[in-house]
Amino acid sequence: MAKVMVITGGGRGIGAATACLAAQKGYAVCVNYRQNEAAARAVVTQIEQQGGRAIALPADISSEADVMHLFNTVDTQLGPLTALVNNAGIIDQQSRVEDFTVERLNKIFATNVVGSFLCAREAIKRMSTKNGGAGGAIVNVSSGASRAGSPNAYVDYAASKGAIDTMTIGLSKELAAEGIRVNAVRPGFIDTDIHADGGEPNRVERVKSFVPMKRVGQPHEIATAILWLLSDEASYTTGAFVDVAGGL
Ligand code: NAP
Numbered sequence: 001m002a003k004v005m006v007i008t009g010g011g012r013g014i015g016a017a018t019a020c021l022a023a024q025k026g027y028a029v030c031v032n033y034r035q036n037e038a039a040a041r042a043v044v045t046q047i048e049q050q051g052g053r054a055i056a057l058p059a060d061i062s063s064e065a066d067v068m069h070l071f072n073t074v075d076t077q078l079g080p081l082t083a084l085v086n087n088a089g090i091i092d093q094q095s096r097v098e099d100f101t102v103e104r105l106n107k108i109f110a111t112n113v114v115g116s117f118l119c120a121r122e123a124i125k126r127m128s129t130k131n132g133g134a135g136g137a138i139v140n141v142s143s144g145a146s147r148a149g150s151p152n153a154y155v156d157y158a159a160s161k162g163a164i165d166t167m168t169i170g171l172s173k174e175l176a177a178e179g180i181r182v183n184a185v186r187p188g189f190i191d192t193d194i195h196a197d198g199g200e201p202n203r204v205e206r207v208k209s210f211v212p213m214k215r216v217g218q219p220h221e222i223a224t225a226i227l228w229l230l231s232d233e234a235s236y237t238t239g240a241f242v243d244v245a246g247g248l
Pocket of ligand 1: 035087187193
């Protein structure tokens with residue numbers, strides 16, 4: 001069966017590394033992005049130059065209309081979905097809870113939690129054997145923050161990843177008899193652009209001494225875990241968490 005993947009936030013960081021590795025492993029990949037079209041197109045070009053198949057599609061995953069359009073377009077352009085990577089996620093400026101605005105909270109949860117649920121819903125409609133699908137796999141990109149809580153920086157983000165952990169547990173059980181496995185990776189500190197969005201572009205340099213392995217991770221080190229969880233090698237693995245965090 002042809003392998004078709006949607007990866008949200010596939011244009012940069014962990015998502016881009018995962019899209020490229022997925023293509024190497026034979027997936028036709030939908031590289032979703034929110035606003036950085038150039039980055040997503042560069043990932044598609046890289047995949048095509050290596051003989052793979054990919055398309056770049058815009059969608060804000062916190063918008064139900066965008067998500068439905070995204071999955072409908074994948075149906076027609078790539079064929080039946082077999083894998084979803086719920087990767088897109090955001091942080092806001094490092095801050096204490098007493099200073100959080102309701103706008104910040106709504107944006108974090110709308111993207112990280114509601115967006116992941118909306119994408120899972122559309123994937124289930126297509127992949128569940130109960131709905132006539134051929135099965136598939138979902139990997140949620142959570143964070144070590146769900147265990148650490150991210151005090152004085154992003155307790156909202158950490159809580160949103162806690163929700164993703166619980167979603168992974170519940171959804172894995174809900175779908176286990178319908179041919180869909182659901183797992184999560186929990187990255188530690190990974191060298192991507194996301195830290196600049198929190199107001200500290202060099203955060204990875206500052207925090208690496210806290211990591212037992214004394215270095216931060218690279219996006220491809222998360223991508224390999226995601227692709228293993230999606231693969232038949234993980235055929236009896238569902239509801240599992242892979243901490244890829246250098247010992248944190
Ligand atoms: P990143 O480099 O900032 O990339 C984020 C990606 O998500 C971008 O492609 C962005 O699209 C996309 N995105 C953001 N909001 C979106 C929305 N509403 N709809 C669709 N796409 C959206 O981030 P990253 O570090 O690779 O993080 C990827 C995932 O890993 C996130 O869930 C993050 O929480 C998690 N994580 C990261 C770390 C770390 O240290 N880096 C640690 C633990 C967990 P555009 O390119 O269009 O802006």
